[in-house]
Amino acid sequence: xxxxxxxxxxxxxxxxxxxxxxxxxxxxxxxxxxxxxxxxxxxxxxxxxxxxxxxxxxxxxxxxxxxxxxxxxxxxxxxxxxxxxxxxxxxxxxxxxxxxxxxxxxxxxxxxxxxxxxxxxxxxxxxxxxxxxxxxxxxxxxxxxxxxxxxxxxxxxxxxxxxxxxxxxxxxxxxxxxxxxxxxxxxxxxxxxxxxxxxxxxxxxxxxxxxxxxxxxxxxxxxxxxxxxxxxxxxxxxxxxxxxxxxxxxxxxxxxxxxxxxxxxxxxxxxxxxxxxxxxxxxxxxxxxxxxxxxxxxxxxxxxxxxxxxxxxxxxxxxxxxxxxxxxxxxxxxxxxxxxxxxxxxxxxxxxxxxxxxxxxxxxxxxxxxxxxxxxxxxxxxxxxxxxxxxxxxxxxxxxxxxxxxxxxxxxxxxxxxxxxxxxxxxxxxxxxxxxxxxxxxxxxxxxxxxxxxxxxxxxxxxxxxxxxxxxxx
Amino acid sequence: xxxxxxxxxxxxxxxxxxxxxxxxxxxxxxxxxxxxxxxxxxxxxxxxxxxxxxxxxxxxxxxxxxxxxxxxxxxxxxxxxxxxxxxxxxxxxxxxxxxxxxxxxxxxxxxxxxxxxxxxxxxxxxxxxxxxxxxxxxxxxxxxxxxxxxxxxxxxxxxxxxxxxxxxxxxxxxxxxxxxxxxxxxxxxxxxxxxxxxxxxxxxxxxxxxxxxxxxxxxxxxxxxxxxxxxxxxxxxxxxxxxxxxxxxxxxxxxxxxxxxxxxxxxxxxxxxxxxxxxxxxxxxxxxxxxxxxxxxxxxxxxxxxxxxxxxxxxxxxxxxxxxxxxxxxxxxxxxxxxxxxxxxxxxxxxxxxxxxxxxxxxxxxxxxxxxxxxxxxxxxxxxxxxxxxxxxxxxxxxxxxxxxxxxxxxxxxxxxxxxxxxxxxxxxxxxxxxxxxxxxxxxxxxxxxxxxxxxxxxxxxxxxxxxxxxxxx
Numbered sequence: 001x002x003x004x005x006x007x008x009x010x011x012x013x014x015x016x017x018x019x020x021x022x023x024x025x026x027x028x029x030x031x032x033x034x035x036x037x038x039x040x041x042x043x044x045x046x047x048x049x050x051x052x053x054x055x056x057x058x059x060x061x062x063x064x065x066x067x068x069x070x071x072x073x074x075x076x077x078x079x080x081x082x083x084x085x086x087x088x089x090x091x092x093x094x095x096x097x098x099x100x101x102x103x104x105x106x107x108x109x110x111x112x113x114x115x116x117x118x119x120x121x122x123x124x125x126x127x128x129x130x131x132x133x134x135x136x137x138x139x140x141x142x143x144x145x146x147x148x149x150x151x152x153x154x155x156x157x158x159x160x161x162x163x164x165x166x167x168x169x170x171x172x173x174x175x176x177x178x179x180x181x182x183x184x185x186x187x188x189x190x191x192x193x194x195x196x197x198x199x200x201x202x203x204x205x206x207x208x209x210x211x212x213x214x215x216x217x218x219x220x221x222x223x224x225x226x227x228x229x230x231x232x233x234x235x236x237x238x239x240x241x242x243x244x245x246x247x248x249x250x251x252x253x254x255x256x257x258x259x260x261x262x263x264x265x266x267x268x269x270x271x272x273x274x275x276x277x278x279x280x281x282x283x284x285x286x287x288x289x290x291x292x293x294x295x296x297x298x299x300x301x302x303x304x305x306x307x308x309x310x311x312x313x314x315x316x317x318x319x320x321x322x323x324x325x326x327x328x329x330x331x332x333x334x335x336x337x338x339x340x341x342x343x344x345x346x347x348x349x350x351x352x353x354x355x356x357x358x359x360x361x362x363x364x365x366x367x368x369x370x371x372x373x374x375x376x377x378x379x380x381x382x383x384x385x386x387x388x389x390x391x392x393x394x395x396x397x398x399x400x401x402x403x404x405x406x407x408x409x410x411x412x413x414x415x416x417x418x419x420x421x422x423x424x425x426x427x428x429x430x431x432x433x434x435x436x437x438x439x440x441x442x443x444x445x446x447x448x449x450x451x452x453x454x455x456x457x458x459x460x461x462x463x464x465x466x467x468x469x470x471x472x473x474x
Numbered sequence: 475x476x477x478x479x480x481x482x483x484x485x486x487x488x489x490x491x492x493x494x495x496x497x498x499x500x501x502x503x504x505x506x507x508x509x510x511x512x513x514x515x516x517x518x519x520x521x522x523x524x525x526x527x528x529x530x531x532x533x534x535x536x537x538x539x540x541x542x543x544x545x546x547x548x549x550x551x552x553x554x555x556x557x558x559x560x561x562x563x564x565x566x567x568x569x570x571x572x573x574x575x576x577x578x579x580x581x582x583x584x585x586x587x588x589x590x591x592x593x594x595x596x597x598x599x600x601x602x603x604x605x606x607x608x609x610x611x612x613x614x615x616x617x618x619x620x621x622x623x624x625x626x627x628x629x630x631x632x633x634x635x636x637x638x639x640x641x642x643x644x645x646x647x648x649x650x651x652x653x654x655x656x657x658x659x660x661x662x663x664x665x666x667x668x669x670x671x672x673x674x675x676x677x678x679x680x681x682x683x684x685x686x687x688x689x690x691x692x693x694x695x696x697x698x699x700x701x702x703x704x705x706x707x708x709x710x711x712x713x714x715x716x717x718x719x720x721x722x723x724x725x726x727x728x729x730x731x732x733x734x735x736x737x738x739x740x741x742x743x744x745x746x747x748x749x750x751x752x753x754x755x756x757x758x759x760x761x762x763x764x765x766x767x768x769x770x771x772x773x774x775x776x777x778x779x780x781x782x783x784x785x786x787x788x789x790x791x792x793x794x795x796x797x798x799x800x801x802x803x804x805x806x807x808x809x810x811x812x813x814x815x816x817x818x819x820x821x822x823x824x825x826x827x828x829x830x831x832x833x834x835x836x837x838x839x840x841x842x843x844x845x846x847x848x849x850x851x852x853x854x855x856x857x858x859x860x861x862x863x864x865x866x867x868x869x870x871x872x873x874x875x876x877x878x879x880x881x882x883x884x885x886x887x888x889x890x891x892x893x894x895x896x897x898x899x900x901x902x903x904x905x906x907x908x909x910x911x912x913x914x915x916x917x918x919x920x921x922x923x924x925x926x927x928x929x930x931x932x933x934x935x936x937x938x939x940x941x942x943x944x945x946x947x948x
Contacts, residue, residue, distance in 0.1 A: 118723050118838025119869065120730070165674045174674060177651055192924050198834040198869035200639045200648060200905040202687050203913075203920040204947055205929045209683030213676055230731035249592050256594070257704035257775040259733040301731040302784075303791075310776075317777075360672040364592025395593065395672035431674040439677075446677040450666050454936070455679045461935035462928070473678055 018057055021080060021102070025058055028074050033067055035059040044085065044103055047093045049349075054096070056083065056103040063108050065183065065191055065222045071104060072220065072467075073189030081470045082187075084216035086158025087129065089150035091356065092436025094162065094215045098471045104220065106157050112136045113223070120228040121180060121197055126157025126221050133226070142228035143301070145172030149344055157221045163213030165432030167263045167297075170256065170393040172229060174432065175212065181225030182208035186218075187463040197225050210458065215434050216469040218462045230301035235262060236308035237298075237336035238315060240327035241291040245367030248292050251323055252363060252393055258314055260298040260307045265343050267293040268370060268388035271400075278347035282338045285328035294392075295343045297336075345389055351402035355414055359422050360395040360431035370397070373421045377401060380417060396431035419445045435473045443473070492531055495554065495576070499532055502548050507541055509533035518559065518577055521567045523823075528570070530557065530577040537582050539657065539665060539696045545578060546694065546941075547663030555944045556661075558690035560632025561603065563624035565830065566910025568636065568689045572945045578694065580631050586610045587697070594702040595654060595671055600631025600695050607700070616702035617775070619646030623818055631695045637687030639906030641737045641771075644730065644867040646703060648906065649686065655699030656682035660692075661937040671699050684932065689908050690943040692936045704775035709736060710782035711772075711810035712789060714801035715765040719841030722766050725797055726837060726867055732788055734772035734781045738867040739817050741767040742844060745861035745874075752821035756812045759802035768866075769817045771810075819863055825876035829888060833896050834869040834905035844871070847895045851875060854891060870905035893919045909947045917947075 018037055025034045040059045046052045057080075062068045075082050081101040088095050097103055110127035117140060124133055130144075131151040137144040146159065148166035158164075160182070164175045172178070181195035194207050211219050242248055248266050255261050267275070272293040276284035286293075296315075298307040311329065318324040330336035348354060361369050370388045377384045381403055390397030401414060419429050423445040430439050430446075443452065455474055459466070492511055499508045514533045520526045531554075536542045549556050555575040562569050571577055584601035591614055598607055604618075605625040611618040620633065622640035632638075634656070638649045646652070655669035668681050685693050716722055722740050729735050741749070746767040750758035760767075770789075772781040785803065792798040804810035822828060835843050844862045851858045855877055864871030875888060893903050897919040904913050904920075917926065929948055933940070 116836055116838065118727070119836035121836065163676050163680070165676075169673055173647075173651065176680070177647065186928070190924050190927070192928050193922060194925055196902065197836045197900075198902060198905070199643055200834050200865070200868050200870040201902040201920075202637050202639075202904045202906055202908045203902050204909055204917055204926070205688050205692075205932060206637070206650070206683060206686070207925060207928055209680060209686075210932075212680070212683075214679050218679075253592070254777075257777060259774065259776055300733065302733055303728075303731060303788075314777075360674050362590055362593035362595065362671045364590065391674070394674050396674040426671075428670065428672060428675040428677050430676045431672070432676055434676045435678055443678055446675075448667065450664050451668055451681060452678070453664070454660070454666050454681055457935045458679060458684075458932070461931045 021057055021078065024074060024078060025060060028070050029060065029067060033060055033062060035061070043088070044105060045096055046088070047096045048089050048091060050093070054099040056097040056101055058102040060102060060104045061108045062104065062106070065185065068104070068185045068220055068222055069189045069191050072185055072187055075102070075467055076188045076465065079465055079467070081467050083469055084161070084220045086126070086155035086161065087150065087153045089154040090158065090162055090436060091358070091433045092430070092438045094434055094436030094469070094472050095158065098437065101470065106155060109222065115140045116197065117141065119197060121225050122228055123195070123223065123225050124156050125223055126155060128156045130154050130156055130159055137228050138231065140228070141231050143230065143232045145178045145227065145229050146175050156224065160212055160221050160224055161214065161216050162434045165394070165396060167265065167391065169391065170264055171262045176209070178226045179208060179212060179224055180227055182211055182221060183223040184211045184219035184221045187465065187467045192219065195223065195225050213434070215436060215473050217459060217473050218468065220468070232262070232299040232301050233305065233307065235297045235299035235336070236311045237330040237339055238296050238311055238327055239285045239339045240294050240296065240315060240324045241286055242294060242324055243291055245292060245370070247323055248294060248392065249364055249367070251294060251318060254318060254323070255296060255314065256393065258298070258310065260300045260305070260310050261296060262299050263295065263297040264391070264393040265295040266390065266392040267343060271345065271387035271389040272342070274387055275342045275345045275347045278350065279341055282341050284342060285339070286326045291325060295339050343389065345400070348387055348400045351385055351400065353403055353406035355401050355411060357399040357401065357418050358431050358433040359397060359399070359427055359429055361425055361427035363392060363395050365425060366392060366395070366397055369421065369425055369427065372425070373399065373418055376417050376421055377414070380413070415442065422446070437472060440473065495531055495552065498548060498552060499534060502544055503534065503541060507534055507536060509535070517562070518579060519570055520562070521570045522563050522565060524567070528573040530571040530575055532576040534576060534578045535582045536578065536580070539659070542578070542659045542694055542696055543663045543665050546659055546661055549576070549941055550662045550939065553939055553941070555941050557943055558635070558694045560600070560629035560635065561624065561627045563628040564632065564636055564910060565832070565907045566904070566912045568908055568910030568943070568946050569632065572911065575944070580629060583696065589614045590671065591615065593671060595699050596702055597669070597697065597699050598630050599697055600629060602630045604628050604630055604633055611702050612705065614702070615705050617704065617706045619652045619701065619703050620649050630698065634686055634695050634698055635688065635690050636908045639868070639870060641739065641865065643865065644738055645736045650683070652700045653682060653686060653698055654701055656685055656695060657697040658685045658693035658695045661939065661941050666693065669697065669699050687908070689910060689947050691933060691947050692942065694942070706736070706773040706775050707779065707781065709771045709773035709810070710785045711804040711813055712770050712785055712801055713759045713813045714768050714770065714789060714798045715760055716768060716798055717765055719766060719844070721797055722768060722866060723838055723841070725768060725792060728792060728797070729770060729788065730867065732772070732784060734774045734779070734784045735770065736773050737769065737771040738865070739769040740864065740866040741817060742862035745819065745863040746816070748861055749816045749819045749821045752824065753815055756815050758816060759813070760800050765799060769813050817863065819874070822861055822874045825859055825874065826878055827880035828874055828876050829885060831873040831875065831892050832905050832907040833871060833873070833901055833903055835899055835901035837866060837869050839899060840866060840869070840871055843895065843899055843901065847873065847892055850891050850895055851888070854887070889916065896920070911946060914947065
């Protein structure tokens, strides 16, 4: 999609001011922690899949909670805006500077602090990659409840700050439901440590909830206590073909009662046909035609449990009931991976000028939504390519929309068209990707004036100078 | 426990002022909605298990969200404090007036608004009793995720406002994890309606989280969208005896991997012996002696699933492994109910001057906590009766402590002794009952100055005149 040249648009800060800022940061934190603006690698000001944005005034990479606290206390004194940064895998451009900010990257404050096997909890630092958390959980005999494509590069602090979702939400909930305790630093440098280690804790306001999903605008997350789940045996994966979206809903109604179901992912016909043709080295289990494809993954922690047997029995029942037209059970890890490659649909990234949407509506309404959304787009752009796919069981679908020619005005019109349908149907314009910069103009499609007013009150209460991630969310 | 005579302590408001207040409320809301102070039944100013407290200045019983909004707007204008009230089943005295407030009871704004079977959600009004929600869920082919003893009289709005826990938290989480959407009215009368109907919704701050568990001090909850779970077949229930708390933890480590487990409740030996002797018409499945008793309930939504078979197999394995000394599987609903009656332990209410505690610590630390807590109590009061029991799998236990003689100073000393041990071990002084009035002096045992400071900032942002449930929580 078209990228503003933020660096030019916002202007470089004056050298004198930047020199003074560097000096103040280095005096407070030491030269090891602070990188001067000119020396910052483009990685730190480039959002996922986009051209470089605004060069930050400085890069701070703390090694401790105290470093974070002192950075923010100094920034409050200097009225210096700060962008917190994790693994930069977000899709809403929430972790890059817009012009004039410093960037505070958590990458050096990483690692597992402890695991409590009896309680089933893991205590982690914000900069830890999600995959490291997952692997530590597995090594200790547990499973971590959230998984998503960016697991190798996203950081757990960022995943909490954006309340990441992913493909296991129907079983374990989103990131919010994994967080028992949290530590965050407020704009003024106050460390608010609520590192609760239990599922039940009703001692006053549950402060962590405010930091989860607020995209670094209310505080910077430093550590967390996360829930672990009983270890799942290797999963069983199947792809099935059903006639239409009604059949998807009926299949979901059956499958959600099966405790082994971890993922239930649907692909609309045009998406399935596209990825079936364009995913290298992968053969789709059955021809696309007009049906919907549903990927189901089952796994169990039960001693002696057999998720493959459960899945096979369920699908046989559904086939007999006329609910499923065709089904393929993966008989190797390779086959299961190929099914997931189709669903992840990276092939669609090759479409010209692709714009991705991430919306949610109650499961039963997604079929109508897709029809109305495609009709609205096609009425304006008869040649639009629009592909629907997603998690469905949790109400979340993604849309890939592509036009042969696109400029900024058209991109905005396309956004408005899709979000207009979401608004008409009372859905959410961001299911799991957050608001960041990209969806900020459309927040009002899902949230009322009263809600946005309350958000502003909270922002003013916790960050009165508007220093934390300015220009994001609100 | 000893009750202050609040009405006397706080003094009756002057007649002239009360008449003016009545007139203003009636002019705004109508005589049907407003009850004058003198006409209010004691029920509305009496906390569970206690003597009547302060008579409210007026009772308002709204029939609509608009009634709630207009009440609060008027109260803001008049600087009139308000106590929101649900079913009055709380154990922290959070729903009664302390002197000078009006009470706003949600009992008339009740009922199920809708059920979305495809999405698995139910939309309810705050005044609906929890049991009505549970029954509506069952009738629609679902199970509601939270259950607790007060189901028949507590209201769902109060259960959300206090983030109720209960006996199924290990399977479905606490009340917070059931709430997808919420509507609440701020102190100034602003209706903040965030009635999201999906599991994934990351559009700005998740405002509902602030109202959940804040005990009516930040807003008054009016409606909610709740998650429904696949319908569970009738459960299988067993009681087993294990040697010591270590064995309880090892048993939990096995049982949590079994997806059918809904409840895992432990009784310390002295508790089990006491309730075994004093619960009318119930015979304990095995003699008390020195072992711990564990109640396990299994249930499944899987088609053709057999929870009783699963439970029996698991217990046989545990018996063979030497982990369980004895086990009784309930063979009738009556037997299962009797096991629950023992665990619920209403028999201990007959102990003189009983004080109940509700604390949480990581599962692996509860054994040591109980030892240290009992030792600390016994060092001061050699004859104290202290009985430990609770949910354990979620880190939550209850303590019943009884002294033959008790006055206010001794009660406070007893509180401080128990909460002192909780604080030393970095636990929570309120797992599921909230803070209310009773635990307010001890909030600092679990929460730091920074946390309490942040709570105050939030309170000031949303209720600057401190009109909502004053004297509670903070």
